[in-house]
Amino acid sequence: MMLVIALSASPAHAEDGYDLWLRYRPLRTEQAAVFQHHASQLVIGSATPTQTVTRQELLRGLGGLLSQTPTLSDTVTRDGAILVGTPTSSPLIQHLQLDTQGLGNEGYLIRSVVVEGHPVTVIVGNSDVGALHGAFQFLRLVQTGQPIDHLDLHDAPRLKLRVLDHWDYLNGQVERGYAGASIWDWWKLPDWRDPRYTDYARANASIGINGTVVNNVNAGAEILTSRYLQKVAALADVFRPYGIRVYISARFSAPIEIGGLKTADPLDPQVQRWWRAKADEIYKLIPDFGGFLVKANSEGQPGPQDYGRTHADGANTLADAVAPHGGVVMWRTFVYSPTNEDRAKQAYDEFKPLDGHFRANVLLQTKNGPVDFQPREPFSPLFGAMPKTPMMMELEITKEYLGFATHLVYLGPLFEEVLSSDTMTHGKGSTVARVIDGSLDGHTLTGMAGVANIGTDRNWSGSDFNQANWYVFGRLAWNPTLSSRAIAEEWVRMTFTNNEAFVKPVVDMMMGSREAAVDYMTPLGLHHLMGPGHHYGPAPWDASEARADWRPVYYHRADRDGIGFDRTRTGSDAVDQYAPPVAAPFNDVKQTPEQLLLWFHHVPWNYRMRSGQTLWYELVAHYTQGVDDVKKMRETWRQMDGYIDPERYQQVAAFLAIQEKEAQWWRDACIAYFQSISGLPLPPGFAPPQHSLQYYESLKFDNVPGYSAW
């Protein structure tokens, strides 16, 4: 087997990132030797598809990592055997009388025990999928060089739905995708099932992701036609053994477009019948279909308000259709209309009054911040504000606002920042994490969604380091209290090497990368300064967008006197959407964390910051710091040369060069612009922008990746 692989390999295949973190390259001999004692034989069933793929993964992983494949056996006959299964599937495991309470249906335990007189590692779940998750965890321990001789691990997911949202169109385009085209080959489905679908499922299962929404929230009705449902069903068949369910983004007006009805009014009996019939049709093809994701009455999408109904009316009609089959509806709260009202307030204003009006199988899917996936936002005030409703968080893994494919920005700290934010709705410790894991308000239907950064690029995510953002999303969806640093280290070891001389500096570089991006793009609470439509590069001056709330000037409000969006009680009063103990400091310019200063306050240019310097000075200093940080990242990476394969080393190096160029551009363009408003001289010691403001304003871009206007 390995021989065949060896011979069939060619340099063209050397390290192109395709393997992601499931790299399974041989460990150092002495390290492998240690593990081999605990991987002498494999006792695992193959009675179900999930058992079969679990067995395949362990053989592949251990065979690769230890350069020695454990022998398969029906029973334990050697020291160092690995026993995998469930109490019901394996008499040996049943006999161990292990306490599998609290593992639920997807959790696992891994323990060093003695079976038939032999020291054995057991990997146990209450279901095959739980055991599969345990197998991936065991492989992760080996891959990252953890001791495995005295194991006693219990783990189970904190969230029920851990879902990737693909913003993929049926024509192959991916909105905000920077990793090539859609990996779904809709045209050849269902007849051809690309082996890549299986590797996609392996990668997701390895980090506990258990759902995928296969099409864009800006959905066409076409995917609900029987022709496309056949294709979705083929994907579901591939994903099922890995414990992954498929979901569909549903177009609210589908009853009109493909149902031939005159209306999509959610309270119209015909419409309700249509959705029920459609759900029945889907579940006949896909018995474990997950449910619908819906973007309604947002950015031009149809919705219940077109018929004078509420979001609850709309969500409930779809919820009733899938409820008999155990399906759910993930209803997005990302709504705003062109009013004079602060856009950041609208989702709360629309949804808060509806708390308690949704069916039990509806989750409200809310972005981490009140605006739109900016490099830094405060947490959305909806978290904690709707105790009677399951709140699901939507994070953006694809870097729409964080440098596309070529900026190295590890999103772990961004995700961790919002999850650890304290809503104070039930007093101290009412973190966003506890809102979405249901513990705060006693919900069992919980979830987290990530907008995927996956495409046909060989490395899946457009860059090697973007793979870490897919990885950290999955790990945090499994357990929102994990540390983003620990996850980064795990990922680096699995993806590159266990060499400490590489791991430490690279993890440090990753951990600092998000703050660097905030600094060179939107420091001190600034937001939405990017180019129009395509969101590429800086354009704080831009007024080309039709809608005021799509224009940077709407958000930074810079004028002769100062800069920032007054969201205090003297302004839009967005602060009072938060619990009082949170609203109070946000309302007070002195108590507001400076990293959110200009989000909540309009502040004079000469405002004194805690450093004693003026706001203007700090603004320039932060922009400059961001560029310097990227220069340091490049220097760090230069020192990593030789620790990993040249292919990935060189691509990362090339991308960091692009990042430095663009960070400089962001810094210079923003300083040039804000200086033209403030009229202030550049603080001493800072280099002036490399070009004139006119130059930066003159830059226009076509064919920007991920921008839907193809």
Add this chain to the structure above:
Amino acid sequence: MMLVIALSASPAHAEDGYDLWLRYRPLRTEQAAVFQHHASQLVIGSATPTQTVTRQELLRGLGGLLSQTPTLSDTVTRDGAILVGTPTSSPLIQHLQLDTQGLGNEGYLIRSVVVEGHPVTVIVGNSDVGALHGAFQFLRLVQTGQPIDHLDLHDAPRLKLRVLDHWDYLNGQVERGYAGASIWDWWKLPDWRDPRYTDYARANASIGINGTVVNNVNAGAEILTSRYLQKVAALADVFRPYGIRVYISARFSAPIEIGGLKTADPLDPQVQRWWRAKADEIYKLIPDFGGFLVKANSEGQPGPQDYGRTHADGANTLADAVAPHGGVVMWRTFVYSPTNEDRAKQAYDEFKPLDGHFRANVLLQTKNGPVDFQPREPFSPLFGAMPKTPMMMELEITKEYLGFATHLVYLGPLFEEVLSSDTMTHGKGSTVARVIDGSLDGHTLTGMAGVANIGTDRNWSGSDFNQANWYVFGRLAWNPTLSSRAIAEEWVRMTFTNNEAFVKPVVDMMMGSREAAVDYMTPLGLHHLMGPGHHYGPAPWDASEARADWRPVYYHRADRDGIGFDRTRTGSDAVDQYAPPVAAPFNDVKQTPEQLLLWFHHVPWNYRMRSGQTLWYELVAHYTQGVDDVKKMRETWRQMDGYIDPERYQQVAAFLAIQEKEAQWWRDACIAYFQSISGLPLPPGFAPPQHSLQYYESLKFDNVPGYSAW
């Protein structure tokens, strides 16, 4: 080295088609042993980039095929050495006094000689690129298991320009592309040079392709801006060592769109100055830039006729701009306007009168047939009709009209059929091949262009067998007199295996595949029966296209009495665009080859065919035969299971299943439709269509790959 590769390999990389025909997998031990005696050491310089890549390719190829890498040496010290270079680069070679006359700049000789008392194989060119071509030929001999102990090969390309035309848009879309998105990552160029560009160059150089037009003939002016020229220059840098030049499709109105001029009139001095300046700018960045490809006054593209000028005026203005730098202009003759005139006649009518009016560095690029890349067309009457003008042939490698990615259709026989067609313009033997290789009318500027079937799909061409169409194009461009069967066998051995039990049946299957497609799509001279716009599937009834000459009914002209397009003297008289000895038989229904019958004649349904059966019978018989042939292909492939890797075996099998389904659809839909016109009963013994005509007419398709309406 091999070890590293072996270890870095993972099953995910097993046989995904990426390596194309440069597979270099180990030969059978006994076979390898024989070759090892003739590959003991490698004597080759590395003073130039081309010498370096030649050395790399030989080490990689021989190392892979023989599982033993020849040692590098500065001089011959062993029996079985391989000596590579040019008389000027290598004193050893100069000393051999070989006759390199007739090798030109790109040809090579490979000969078994004695050097310093050792039997040696020399691979020699007059230039480094010639030696590179020789090295690839040598590898091909080893890969296909030919004897190499007494070699005496001379070879040189018959055509000067051997070019791939990429119909790629700058947004990543590929018009009529069925292999994913464009392989050009314009967004990251010039900063990031995808290693795939190098593998693209290796594949092309290995079959002698020496040029690539990087953008669609439906061109935007944007690629001529300095921002994009920098990107094109980066590609040129990657391709240069492989002897491949880049070309650009130029938009005729670019002087207006990016030049700020009020006109693009080719006789306007300002316009001429603009093109000269643009050419100078390009050659400063790309000293070996090949030149421009132009689609003008065709299908809505701008052109000289917009200003009352001729195609010659337009071509000459661009030609004068690139002439000082040694560039050429490839001007397409694919033109037709919505007139009542037979579309098949228009290119000839427009261009024939211009013979002799073009600059010396202009080639007219003409499609193989008079209409548009149909499964079968007669050769274009322009071949042989313009003796004073270099005629370049344009072939379509991507299967726009031949089943997209999933039909197995080897185009070699189609290409060979047109190349061996006799124009009779200078008497017998005035083949199309002799027109385009310049020998018939004494031209030295010659060429062949192929519309590429290349995309981001891992296997490059959308299917493994589509790679053969890229391969056969390159080999025929190098030598238009090669046999398509011999090329197919070469390709099968390199791409799959030398196992005779596989080679013979698979080559037979390939050779019959094009006639099968003709039979189930457009037998007996029928053409242009496909779906509107997207060109998917049968739609002989379709009248949805705006223009009459875009509608199938315009071409088949079926009515109660008969079917076919009368292009004889009683009809459109297209026949008289051919030389009299060709026109005469085409004008006579009895002498016209039946495979072109309905191209030239409108024939009664009960017309007696040579078989003695009626036309209606033969039509149904051919459609049925096409489906039966595909069934046989599937059966043949079933018997190939086990001879090759499961990955490629299974994909081919899955695609053949799709092909059978679609062949049946073509057959049934066309028979149902023509029967509704002829009103005749189905001949006895033939199965009726599986569905009603109404059913077939009701089928509509969205998101069809390769269709520009993204």
